[in-house]
Amino acid sequence: MLKTVINADVERIESHAFITNEPAELIHIFHPFTQIALWRRGVNSIIEAYLQKGLTNNLLGPGFRTIIRSPYTLALDLFPDFPGREALLEDIRLIAEIYADLLGCDEIALRLEILDCVMCPRFHVDRTGIRLICTYLGSGTEWINDELVDRGKLGPGCLDLPDEASGLFDERTTIESPNLFDLLLFKGSLWQGNSHRGAIHRSPAVASGEHRVLLIMDALWN
Template sequence: MKISLLPVTSTPQPYSRVTQHPAELLRIFDTGTQVVRWQRCTNLVITTYLQQVTTSGLLISGFRTCLKANQQLDPIHLPDGPGRSALADDIHQLSVLYHDLLGCPMVGLRLEVLHNAMCPRFHVDRTGIRMTCTYLGPGTEWIDDVQVDRTRLGAGANGLPDTQSGLFTTDETSIEAASCFDVVLLKGTLWQGNTAQGAIHRSPATTPSDNPRILLVIDALWD
């Protein structure tokens, strides 16, 4: 998948953006923008496949791998069944899109099968720009930093939950969330000029009765 170049501005832009078009993912490079969400339609073939392989126990722990630019994902990483090739193709398309955005020689790719929230507290990643896509279950959640006190993230919370640490500076703090199949770009503190910023996000809450959450994460590899 190729995306057309858009002008990148150094003028501070909105903290987060929502778009219907993959070309708008380039807005993650704008100064001040920390989250870009590309809304996509659910692929029922992939959804059905993941429900079947998780229920049957064929997909338990996911996988981790590295891909070069335009390298196809080997379907061997996924259990056999109707829909496996559709998921492999979608992961490949997203990795190519990410390659095109970042210009990195390789990507680190992981598919997580989660029964509990991986990162339940709001936090900022020490990464450059990360791509995520939830294929099954609730999507990643984030909040605008104008509604929080960043000093209360991590150790600054003094062990208190987010609702008691003083993180939220208003009673009306709104939590945004991605839907299944949405592609989300999260800018971290290691991105140039972004040391004191970064997308404030967390994993969604789950219950024991929920089906596993299937999450794809892609990061740039430079060496």
């Protein structure tokens, strides 16, 4: 099935980032050329209002970390009880189900991050397999196409210069980011056959008084 889907549209998937409106097409993350797969979902206004109210009333705290497994339900007491909680729980359950089915994993390490500062301000590659990120509120994670990038300028190679001045990329490179509620899959350097690649990304700047709400998942196998 994977081979059939991938061969169906070779031109579209021989690129760094594969963007789709169909969740089934996230399978293209397994193509060796693809480092990012993005499913455009659209904003759920009920969930957005729930999280905004939670932030305004300081009810969400710093977020949480947990490990989930099928049927991917979360404890109700992890979320404040007011309208919209069930919609958020169902959205997280749906995302987890899609992610687990795609990766074939037994468990998922799940994080809900509530951030008021930059988490990872420099462009970098994660030492992971395939990580899922969904930005519910705030600015989305930024990435760059690796076609014109000098990977030697990542990490210590930047010589403490800002990303825009280190030589990592030049004016031909566009810094891209998702829309709210988009589902992002980032391939890391630990994915098989990907040791010298991986999605190059960073956290966006966070303005004073702004918050980001992120859902992050990593596959676990027993």
